[in-house]
Amino acid sequence: MGNRGSLYRICLIVLSLCAVQCGKKLSKSSPVEVTIVPDVPIVITASIEGAAGKEAPWFSFKVSLDNQTDQAFEIVALQIEISGQGSSGQLETRTLAFDPSQLDYTLNELACSYGTFGVWQPGQKKDIGVTGTTGCLSLIAKFYAGGNPKGPNANSYRYRVKAKPLGYFIDAAGDPDDRFEKFKYFFTK
Numbered sequence: 001m002g003n004r005g006s007l008y009r010i011c012l013i014v015l016s017l018c019a020v021q022c023g024k025k026l027s028k029s030s031p032v033e034v035t036i037v038p039d040v041p042i043v044i045t046a047s048i049e050g051a052a053g054k055e056a057p058w059f060s061f062k063v064s065l066d067n068q069t070d071q072a073f074e075i076v077a078l079q080i081e082i083s084g085q086g087s088s089g090q091l092e093t094r095t096l097a098f099d100p101s102q103l104d105y106t107l108n109e110l111a112c113s114y115g116t117f118g119v120w121q122p123g124q125k126k127d128i129g130v131t132g133t134t135g136c137l138s139l140i141a142k143f144y145a146g147g148n149p150k151g152p153n154a155n156s157y158r159y160r161v162k163a164k165p166l167g168y169f170i171d172a173a174g175d176p177d178d179r180f181e182k183f184k185y186f187f188t189k
Helices: 002-022
Strands: 033-037 059-066 073-085 091-098 105-107 110-112 118-120 125-127 143-145 160-170 176-181 184-187
Touching (some): 073 176
Antiparallel strands (some): 073 091, 073 118
16 A cells, blocks of 8 residues: 555646746747757857857857747847856856847948837747848848857857847737746757
């Protein structure tokens, strides 16, 4: 009877935990798919003079979003957290934020400035980027993350990265309705 009673209690606990988990309300962002391109970015170990974000060791990537919700959303920034082994051998984490204005430029007398990474309609899949106004380029954003931890012997370049697009859902009037909350973990090599 002891084994049967223990088995019964274990089953009861597992079912209780499942019921608690199933009862959680998912965020409105849950159906959105976040894809990192390439899925495992390669770390470059040499700096490129004068190039922002390319201080060794660095890596680059793009982000694609697939809106499988029934509401449009807008992305206004991208935050990443990079975790890796520091020079002391301990885990170090640094946070970087990217906003569309980092892609602003002036060509001759045409000033192009960007305030958003885009709006995703229901069912739309596209890369994070910026859309230009008259005479300005529309660009797919490529993000560069440099100056990362090097490890105790300057030889550890595998990072765990959390990419978090920041934005909000848009109501029928075009106003912010709810926070966009989604992230994706990926690794470098």
